[in-house]
Amino acid sequence: MLGLNVLREEFEQRFGANGDKSRIFFAPGRVNLIGEHTDFTGGYVLPAALTYGTWAMVRRRSDRIVHLASTSFSGIAEFTTDEVVYRQEDGWANYPKGVLAEFKKLGLPLSGCDILFEGNIPKGAGLSSSASIEMVTAIAVKCLEGLELTSVDLTRLAQRAENQFVGVNCGIMDQFASGMGKAGHAILLKCDTLAYRYVPLSLGEYQLVITNSNKQRSLTESNYNQRRLECEEGIRVLQNYLLDFTCLGNVTVEQWRSVQGKVKTPEVRKRLEHIIRENDRTLVSTKALEAGNLQAFGDFMTQSHESLRDFYEVTGKELDALFEEARQVSGCIGTRMTGAGFGGCTVSLVHQEAIDDFKTQVSKRYEGRTGLIPEFYICDCGDGARNYRGGR
Structure with a gap:
């Protein structure tokens, strides 16, 4: 300021x-x-x-x-x-x-x-x-x-x-x-x-590190609204098969397994696969965080990125490159894109003693892959x- x-x-x-x-x-x-x-x-x-x-x-x-x-x-x-x-x-x-x-x-x-x-x-x-x-x-x-x-x-x-x-x-x-x-x-x-x-957020010797891909994006010009339309199409299907359906955020993994075959459009099925499992992942990862199990929380972060990449398809080559390079750094126990995607940032859980190495290695390798220079922010809440x- x-x-x-x-x-x-x-x-x-x-x-x-x-x-x-x-x-x-x-x-x-x-x-x-x-x-x-x-x-x-x-x-x-x-x-x-x-x-x-x-x-x-x-x-x-x-x-x-x-x-x-x-x-x-x-x-x-x-x-x-x-x-x-x-x-x-x-x-x-x-x-x-x-x-x-x-x-x-x-x-x-x-x-x-x-x-x-x-x-x-x-x-x-x-x-x-x-x-x-x-x-x-x-x-x-x-x-x-x-x-x-x-x-x-x-x-x-x-x-x-x-x-x-x-x-x-x-x-x-x-x-x-x-x-x-x-x-x-x-x-x-x-x-x-x-x-x-x-x-x-009792992170002990670990620190949240935000990495800006410097790949700019505008939500009104991206596929963000298209993803919402695809989810709404899936919701219309689920309403026909889940009698107690209230909203997609209340559908359990078990319910989804029983009806996922009813969603015939592959893209729509993938979107719902991400959202329903991500809801479950958010709850279990919060329990891990509250229990002080940072390794488990980091694993859930990584799974979240993979789901956003493979099922919701909102990561892109830049965020995927940051994700892949962060995972290679010793001391980084979890990383994922954060935000709407299509560019923007990742958030990583990094040991305090590894932060300098994290910034050096990720920056060098990411620039080599994309031609972009990332920026790092030590995250205080x-x-x-x-x-x-x-x-x-």
Whole structure:
């Protein structure tokens, strides 16, 4: 993050200094440890909030005008709270605009504001920079307007913004992890009911290492929505054969074995194979983590990547190369892609004494295979969206 004085100087340069007090809010990105592409089908996920994220310096207005700017981009998106519409030319600003549009749908008062965003999440890396922007906007507007909304309410609102305004049919996981994170913990979340519990990340001598493939991807331009359509087709089939069917996230492995032959389209059958087994894998891996069995947890991470590669088919050559090279490093006991796929990051469980070797070996071999230079982030898990200077 820029120093507070530097951020304030840039804020006043963009929006002017009128003597009104500005406030700073923060919302983290997230890393998902296991449970990938299960959230939109009501399944289980195990994400954790990061200490990387998005800061927002905000000043309330009284004329219903909104100005949005970012330290990463030139220009200012300007509009009124009476007319919040998607515009392709606004690019990144459509994410906070979507949040404001959802507040408006609820009939809540919006007086207007100036917001300057500053973030340190790699763009397009699969660490939920979009959810971070949405959640920091949501908590800022809530606090500035004095609205009575819970943190869970804000996560739902932010998800709707991405679904309905931006056009990405994501599940609730990213916004929930960003809004509800707890330092030193992951969150086991059931995505249809939002039942959750915090899971201590007691990793001992091991450390989570995020590796950015630097293969950029855009969810709205990827096959993400196509995978959702394939899952929905499979759901329609299962509804005919499982009498107690409620959602795909509640289908057990045993039930799937009994009906998988009814799904005739090979691609659809593979998608369901991944999701149903990934749900089961998320539960058993959480038990292993809580029991302190890090080797078993690492094995489940590896199995998750293989399933995402072979059945859900969202990894690609870059993420597969990172996965394969990480596995060769002594001291790495688990690794997998994290996020939507099609580029982005892997997350690995690496012994502290092996981290330097891990970075050196993976970087050299990955660059040799792909021509890309990876970036590494030692992963600390922090709290969720909040007032940056003192709690929620």
